[in-house]
Amino acid sequence: MKMPSEPHTVAMTTLPDEAAGAGVHAGARAGQQSPEQSGTASQQLAVFDPADPFDAGSTFDPEATFDAGLEKRFSLAAQPAAGLEAENISAWFGERKVLDRVSLSMPAGTVTALIGPSGCGKSTFLRILNRMHEMVPSASLAGEVLLDGQDIYDPQQRITAARRNIGMVFQKANPFPAMSIYENTVAGLKLAGLKASRAEKDFLVEDSLRKASLWDEVKDRLHQPGGGLSGGQRQRLCIARSLAVSPRVLLMDEPCSALDPTSTRRVEETIESLRGEVTIVIVTHNMQQAARVSDTCAFFLAAQNTPGVIVEHGDTNAMFSDPRDQRTNDYVNGRFG
Amino acid sequence: MSLIDEIAVRPSAPDSSVPNRTHLPLLDKAEADPDEGRIRLGAARQRSLVLAGAALGALAMGLLLTVGIGVIPLGWLFAVSFFWFLVLYTALVALREPLPVVRDGFVTVLLCSAGVAVVGTLALVVFFTFARGQDALGHINFFTRDMTGTGPLSGLDDGGILHALVGTLEQIAIALVMTIPLGLTTAVFLNEVGGKFARIVRTVVEAMTALPSVVAGLFIYAAVIMAVTRQTNGFAASLAITVLMLPIMIRSADVVLRLVPGNLREAGLALGAGQWSVVWYVVLPTVRSGLATGVILATAHGIGETAPVLLTSGFTGVMNVNPFSGPQTPLPLAALDLVRSPVPQMVSRGFATAAFLLLVVLVLFIIARLIGGQEAGKTTDGQLRLMAAQSRRDLPRIEENYRRLLEQRNRDLDAADIPDGADADIPDGSAVSRNATTNVTAVPIPQDRASNTTMQEKP
Numbered sequence: 052m053k054m055p056s057e058p059h060t061v062a063m064t065t066l067p068d069e070a071a072g073a074g075v076h077a078g079a080r081a082g083q084q085s086p087e088q089s090g091t092a093s094q095q096l097a098v099f100d101p102a103d104p105f106d107a108g109s110t111f112d113p114e115a116t117f118d119a120g121l122e123k124r125f126s127l128a129a130q131p132a133a134g135l136e137a138e139n140i141s142a143w144f145g146e147r148k149v150l151d152r153v154s155l156s157m158p159a160g161t162v163t164a165l166i167g168p169s170g171c172g173k174s175t176f177l178r179i180l181n182r183m184h185e186m187v188p189s190a191s192l193a194g195e196v197l198l199d200g201q202d203i204y205d206p207q208q209r210i211t212a213a214r215r216n217i218g219m220v221f222q223k224a225n226p227f228p229a230m231s232i233y234e235n236t237v238a239g240l241k242l243a244g245l246k247a248s249r250a251e252k253d254f255l256v257e258d259s260l261r262k263a264s265l266w267d268e269v270k271d272r273l274h275q276p277g278g279g280l281s282g283g284q285r286q287r288l289c290i291a292r293s294l295a296v297s298p299r300v301l302l303m304d305e306p307c308s309a310l311d312p313t314s315t316r317r318v319e320e321t322i323e324s325l326r327g328e329v330t331i332v333i334v335t336h337n338m339q340q341a342a343r344v345s346d347t348c349a350f351f352l353a354a355q356n357t358p359g360v361i362v363e364h365g366d367t368n369a370m371f372s373d374p375r376d377q378r379t380n381d382y383v384n385g386r387f388g
Numbered sequence: 389m390s391l392i393d394e395i396a397v398r399p400s401a402p403d404s405s406v407p408n409r410t411h412l413p414l415l416d417k418a419e420a421d422p423d424e425g426r427i428r429l430g431a432a433r434q435r436s437l438v439l440a441g442a443a444l445g446a447l448a449m450g451l452l453l454t455v456g457i458g459v460i461p462l463g464w465l466f467a468v469s470f471f472w473f474l475v476l477y478t479a480l481v482a483l484r485e486p487l488p489v490v491r492d493g494f495v496t497v498l499l500c501s502a503g504v505a506v507v508g509t510l511a512l513v514v515f516f517t518f519a520r521g522q523d524a525l526g527h528i529n530f531f532t533r534d535m536t537g538t539g540p541l542s543g544l545d546d547g548g549i550l551h552a553l554v555g556t557l558e559q560i561a562i563a564l565v566m567t568i569p570l571g572l573t574t575a576v577f578l579n580e581v582g583g584k585f586a587r588i589v590r591t592v593v594e595a596m597t598a599l600p601s602v603v604a605g606l607f608i609y610a611a612v613i614m615a616v617t618r619q620t621n622g623f624a625a626s627l628a629i630t631v632l633m634l635p636i637m638i639r640s641a642d643v644v645l646r647l648v649p650g651n652l653r654e655a656g657l658a659l660g661a662g663q664w665s666v667v668w669y670v671v672l673p674t675v676r677s678g679l680a681t682g683v684i685l686a687t688a689h690g691i692g693e694t695a696p697v698l699l700t701s702g703f704t705g706v707m708n709v710n711p712f713s714g715p716q717t718p719l720p721l722a723a724l725d726l727v728r729s730p731v732p733q734m735v736s737r738g739f740a741t742a743a744f745l746l747l748v749v750l751v752l753f754i755i756a757r758l759i760g761g762q763e764a765g766k767t768t769d770g771q772l773r774l775m776a777a778q779s780r781r782d783l784p785r786i787e788e789n790y791r792r793l794l795e796q797r798n799r800d801l802d803a804a805d806i807p808d809g810a811d812a813d814i815p816d817g818s819a820v821s822r823n824a825t826t827n828v829t830a831v832p833i834p835q836d837r838a839s840n841t842t843m844q845e846k847p
């Protein structure tokens with residue numbers, strides 16, 4: 052069941068290039084600046100130290116909204132979905148620019164699909180959304196990511212809070228091999244230092260596994276290693292693990308690319324049941340999947356040796372039935388990529 | 389016209405004029421024969437015959453050349469036979485097979501012989517040690533007494549090496565207490581922090597593995613015994629062993645830590661964990677068995693060291709349980725001391741001591757394996773049964789807790805809903821949906837933090 056789409060206006064999808072103002076963009080945060088961004092030298096500069104994920108330099112503001120996710124006790128009440136807003140995101144690996152001032156709005160509770168050929172920066176964009184990008188030593192970025200209006204790259208914000216609020220599921224299912232299914236599901240609590248009673252953990256395990264539509268398959272072997280599951284089950288275990296820390300946004304990077312059609316179907320059902328509770332952003336190479344699960348869709352493209360950009364984004368139905376850009380039309384109809 | 393469109397316009401109704409283009413094999417398939425014949429896989433009979441023939445021929449040739457005509461001394465029998473075995477085997481294979489197969493067979497034989505040589509040498513060493521020491525090993529007092537009052541002419545029913553066992557265990561225990569934390573933290577530092585300083589440390593550690601053991605002994609002798617204690621003692625010996633064990637521990641831990649897939653670390657960090665909780669809860673448990681192997685390697689290396697303890701532990705035949713004062717001889721040193729004696733009983737005791745040392749290493753090895761466990765995620769059948777039983781036992785508890793807390797949460801949600809019911813429906817355009825699986829109304833909780841935090845306290 053999809054969200055009712057916006058009333059039909061003349062243009063349901065957006066071609067960002069039309070709207071791109073000349074050089075109006077957020078300040079570069081990176082040490083390295085591209086030529087076209089070097090004119091904005093006066094903005095604040097923050098160089099990431101990838102060796103310091105604690106982000107020790109930042110002070111912690113107890114009044115910040117993210118504080119809600121930082122209580123040292125786990126709370127039964129799941130946090131509501133939050134809107135995510137990427138504004139003028141540019142990204143570099145060393146000197147190579149791979150994303151050029153990409154802006155995208157992901158409203159609370161909706162499912163957004165990112166599509167586009169390989170190497171056009173979808174994963175990079177996704178990893179910027181929960182501050183995983185800066186783990187690569189040579190990586191830098193510019194722009195703003197607003198979670199409920201708060202910039203997650205603000206020096207006042209804790210990197211760990213941002214990552215807990217914005218969960219991530221990876222292409223390759225990666226349950227922790229030394230933990231059982233039960234422990235894997237609630238690993239986030241232990242890792243983030245959250246206290247929870249055994250009853251609360253029990254609740255969280257069943258709740259998260261149910262949300263990931265895995266409960267019935269594994270309830271008889273909760274204490275067996277998570278690595279003993281099939282590929283599709285492992286991926287759903289990873290989804291359950293992400294859900295257990297009650298994220299407000301869930302990012303998924305090609306979660307089904309290694310799965311068979313049946314497991315893919317189950318993951319899609321999971322996404323369906325999470326709609327409204329969590330904001331979901333999913334990268335997929337499967338056009339039918341994008342069409343089935345997403346409310347809005349963004350088409351990324353990187354022409355030869357240029358950074359990736361969003362060519363067109365908007366309502367999924369419109370993107371697939373009636374795209375305005377010829378390249379989008381070709382891509383969604385399988386004519387290239 | 390694209391490919392997709394082309395496919396779409398093909399007629400889909402079956403056309404009876406053309407013969408069937410697909411087949412349905414299930415329609416005419418008989419029941420499976422209960423004793424369906426199976427193909428026997430494995431090496432051809434002929435290959436094992438060739439192997440046996442070549443071995444026999446080579447042995448005969450060796451015997452002929454050594455015992456038969458006597459052109460080669462008997463000691464060379466094995467070397468000569470092995471050489472002839474290679475020749476004969478290759479020739480026999482070459483009679484029937486093409487060149488690649490011959491090359492393959494030749495290399496296989498070489499590799500297998502290397503394995504056999506290693507195992508054989510080891511077996512010889514162990515066998516020789518036990519054989520020479522069997523007289524002393526047969527007496528129970530050998531394990532329960534020290535050498536107090538045992539003269540050169542005393543029989544084997546007098547004296548023993550309990551003092552050396554105590555010395556070895558205490559010294560290796562002290563050395564491990566220092567090596568394991570220091571080695572682990574250094575390895576974690578090398579992997580998690582990195583940078584220029586870490587590269588320097590890594591180089592130093594690598595250089596330290598090549599440190600001659602007598603140098604470690606001399607170092608402790610000069611720095612501890614000459615300067616501080618002024619007498620040899622067990623603690624100085626364990627310090628000397630630590631110097632040798634540390635680089636081995638660091639190196640092996642470093643190698644296994646480097647093998648931890650980066651995506652596990654990423655998964656941990658993506659859950660909002662700090663770097664050190666990822667190391668503690670994810671990285672270290674994942675490589676626990678590899679780290680245990682590192683500890684075993686270091687222990688095996690340290691426990692048999694003779695040169696450093698020669699200078700630091702001192703010689704004594706008397707039991708000394710205090711490692712901090714007075715000489716305390718460990719097993720390898722006791723063995724060295726005993727076999728140098730001209731008296732046959734003492735030599736027998738020396739070999740028995742060496743054999744006993746082998747047993748001690750074996751026991752420590754087994755203990756470390758038990759503690760270290762198997763590779764993460766691998767389980768034996770027994771463990772699997774235990775886990776299954778535990779899962780079955782806990783399931784009712786989990787389901788009960790789930791039901792109870794779900795009710796509680798729904799009550800809380802309803803309670804929180806009533807006061808701000810008017811503006812609670814759609815605060816920021818997020819969808820209101822009902823979760824099909826859990827039956828929880830997923831009404832977004834009002835953003836106002838006050839109602840959010842009081843949620844748990846409400847009845």
Ligand SMILES: Nc1ncnc2c1ncn2[C@@H]1O[C@H](COP(=O)(O)OP(=O)(O)O)[C@@H](O)[C@H]1O
Pocket residue numbers: 144149168169170171172173174175176187
């Ligand atoms: N760790 C990295 N170091 C250097 N370049 C990278 C790294 N990861 C990705 N890239 C480059 O960034 C570009 C975008 O990659 P990515 O975001 O993974 O694309 P996608 O997910 O759309 O296939 C690619 O050209 C890729 O070569």
Ligand SMILES: [Mg+2]
Pocket residue numbers: 173174175304
């Ligand atoms: Mg990718």
